[in-house]
Amino acid sequence: MMRLVFLGPPGAGKGTQAKILSESLNIPHISTGDIFRYNIENKTELGREASEFMNRGFLVPDKITNAMVLNRLSMDDCKNGYILDGYPRTINQAEFLDSMQEINHAVYFYLRDEIAIERLMSRAKQESRSDDSPEVIKNRLQVYKEQTQPLINYYKERGTLLEIDAGAGITMISKDVRRALKLS
Numbered sequence: 001m002m003r004l005v006f007l008g009p010p011g012a013g014k015g016t017q018a019k020i021l022s023e024s025l026n027i028p029h030i031s032t033g034d035i036f037r038y039n040i041e042n043k044t045e046l047g048r049e050a051s052e053f054m055n056r057g058f059l060v061p062d063k064i065t066n067a068m069v070l071n072r073l074s075m076d077d078c079k080n081g082y083i084l085d086g087y088p089r090t091i092n093q094a095e096f097l098d099s100m101q102e103i104n105h106a107v108y109f110y111l112r113d114e115i116a117i118e119r120l121m122s123r124a125k126q127e128s129r130s131d132d133s134p135e136v137i138k139n140r141l142q143v144y145k146e147q148t149q150p151l152i153n154y155y156k157e158r159g160t161l162l163e164i165d166a167g168a169g170i171t172m173i174s175k176d177v178r179r180a181l182k183l184s
Helices: 014-025 030-042 047-055 064-074 091-100 111-127 136-155 169-182
Strands: 002-005 028-032 081-085 105-110 161-164
Touching: 002 014, 002 136, 014 081, 014 105, 014 169, 028 030, 028 064, 030 047, 030 064, 030 136, 047 064, 064 091, 081 105, 081 161, 105 136, 111 136, 136 161, 161 169
Parallel strands: 002 081, 002 105, 028 081, 105 161
Antiparallel strands: none
């Protein structure tokens, strides 16, 4: 059973790599964005609670986020494993997850800021995203570092952290991930 957490800054390609690996291993790629959208669109009790916070511009409390993730991980398609993308984001969330299920590895996709900015600016142009100006991107990277560095240390202390250089091309990164997970 392969239970994985993917960590990395915006632009590191976590979602791309999660999609490739999930198809190869036949396990779901679970993003917190998808979980939130599902619960909000389907007007679940948790979705309504999350909407109340989001509509006021607040972060959704861990209690609600944890419950949504736990509900998703209890579904049948997760019985052989999963790849979490975007969760956990805090030490409290990581501790909650560990108390529920053992994570095999946290895969950290590290990327120099210059490359992340270049990738995100390119993506913004392709998708006509006005919110991806260099200043906004730099701020997103700074917030990411502040929130995620403790998680990197958390998983490193547990001996489950695998570090992948996300500066290479998609195919090379995929090979590195498989090698790190001892899949090839």
